[in-house]
Amino acid sequence: MWHIISNVYLIKKIFCVFFTGFVIKIMDDYTDQNIDKMLEKPNIYEAMELGGLPYVLLLLSLAFILDPITSLSLFLSSYVIGMMGSINVKMPSGLYGYQESILIL
Numbered sequence: 001m002w003h004i005i006s007n008v009y010l011i012k013k014i015f016c017v018f019f020t021g022f023v024i025k026i027m028d029d030y031t032d033q034n035i036d037k038m039l040e041k042p043n044i045y046e047a048m049e050l051g052g053l054p055y056v057l058l059l060l061s062l063a064f065i066l067d068p069i070t071s072l073s074l075f076l077s078s079y080v081i082g083m084m085g086s087i088n089v090k091m092p093s094g095l096y097g098y099q100e101s102i103l104i105l
Contacts, residue, residue, distance in 0.1 A: 012066045019063035020071045024078045026056050031082075076104050 029036070029045040030052065036043040045052045063071035080101045087097040095103075 013070060016063045016067040016070050017074065019059045019066070020074045023056050023060045023063065024075065026052060027078075028082070080104050 026045050026048070029043045033043060033046060035041075036046070048055060060071070060075065083097040083101045087101070089097050091097060091100055093100065
């Protein structure tokens, strides 16, 4: 009995990490669209065209349903790590990158 329960927990965790990782990759491709065009690198978000946002929301929702603590931790930590390159830049929210990072942490 415990063997089956632990397998289900592990499978849920693996899918949660996979879905969240895919969301992070698509979010990164979205923010790097201009750079990828200049360097002529493939971009998943551009390949998805206008369907990118619904898929990202669906995958993040599924990951959150499977394991909310893991998916939220991975997503927010990727956001903070992504801010490291623009820590002193003013963001669309009106805050600087370091201020947004502090709020998230």
